[in-house]
Amino acid sequence: MSGRLKNKVAIVTGGASGLGRQSAIRMVEEGALVCVTDINKEHGEGTAAMLGERGFFMAHDVSDEAAWKHVIDTVLRRFGKLNVLVNCAGVGLENDSIADCDDQVWNAVMDVNLHGTFLGCRLAVEPIRRAGGGSIINLSSVLGLRGGSDTLAYCASKGAVRLLTKSVAVHCATKKTNVRCNSIHPGYMLTNMVRDYAEYFSQDEALALTALHPIGRMGDSDDIAHMVVYLASDESTFVTGAEMVVDGGYTAG
Ligand SMILES: NC(=O)c1ccc[n+]([C@@H]2O[C@H](COP(=O)([O-])OP(=O)(O)OC[C@H]3O[C@@H](n4cnc5c(N)ncnc54)[C@H](O)[C@@H]3O)[C@@H](O)[C@H]2O)c1
Incomplete structure (x- = not known):
């Protein structure tokens, strides 16, 4: 532990698995106190057990x-204060193209990915300001930067998170709150979400996901966790309203 997040108190939503779990682990390693939340109690408690006495779990539906x-x-x-919020909870559902996305799929995706992120930002800004400032980190996606044939509501939600983030950032900076807000745009990372997606599509299509990344591999949870630690830390105090693309070159070409 090098203490990059010493004295920081953080909430990480969607922390029962994948990017949220790994981000919480790295944050605790860097000295943060972390509340992990998720709708999945069993796996959320599992994350808390990995964090030890510097972390705890709360059942929480972000919508x-x-x-x-x-x-x-x-x-x-x-913990007496809040410095960092990581809005990581997210869902991607089947039947999500313009041909088959119905209101149920649309609303379910929007409720978690967009409304959940909005609620977190709205309710966290004031306590973070009172703590002297800090950082809100919203998980968007490369699919918040470009469209996808079978990811209509998902892309719409993640694109909206991108501009929600910039709007929070500009407001908070202008009002001198010392609250920063940035989005992270992962490529395809090897987590449960992509494994489910890969099950839904064929093996060939799953392999094709890898080929989307010029760097020659899909992402790892740590690729995002390291970015989360940077944005949560005081190393990034001049970074706000930014879209941090972590995609192995996927969107660069
Ligand atoms: N894995 C990827 O390739 C990838 C790529 C781009 C963006 N993302 C985004 O990163 C974030 C994390 O994804 P992941 O890959 O770790 O997925 P994951 O499925 O492993 O984790 C998502 C977590 O969110 C939780 N969750 C779902 N609905 C919730 C709700 N209503 N309230 C609280 N928690 C809820 C799930 O229980 C799960 O633990 C998501 O926002 C996702 O859209 C992931």
């Missing part, structure tokens, strides 16, 4: 405003 208030109140009571 539920009352649940958000409960999480933030609990963190403030337990």
Whole structure:
């Protein structure tokens, strides 16, 4: 541990698996105190066990405003402040093209990816400001930068997260709150989300996901966790409203 996040208190949503879990692990290694939240209690408790005494888990549906208030109140009571929010909870669903996306799929994706991120930003800005400032980190996607044939609602939600992030950043900077807000845009990372996606599509299509990345591999959870640590730390105090693309060159060509 080199202490890059010493004295920082963080909430990481979607921390039961994948990018959220690995981000929480790296943040604790760098000295942060972390509240991990998720709708998946069993795996969320599993993450908390990996974090040891510097972390704990709360069941939390990010689309539920009352649940958000409960999480933030609990963190403030337990740790006395909040410095960092990582909005990592997200879903991608089947039947998500313009030909087959119905209201149910659209609303389910928007509720978690966009509304959940909006609620987190809205409710975290003030406590982070009171703590003297800090960082909100929103997980968007390369699919928030370009469209996808079978990822209509997902792309719409992640594209909206990109501009939600910039709007939060500009407001907070202008109002001198010392609250920064940035989005991360991963390429395809080897987590549960992509494994599910790969099951839905054929093996050849799954292999084709790898070929999308000029660097020659899909991403690893640590590729994102390291970016989260940077954005959470004071090394990035001049970085706000930025879209941090971590995609092995996927969108560069
Ligand atoms: N894996 C990738 O390739 C990839 C690429 C680009 C962006 N992302 C984004 O990164 C984030 C993390 O993805 P991941 O790959 O770790 O996926 P994951 O499926 O491993 O983790 C997502 C977590 O979100 C939780 N979640 C779902 N709905 C929730 C809700 N309503 N409230 C609280 N938690 C909820 C799930 O239980 C799960 O633990 C997501 O926002 C995703 O869209 C992932």
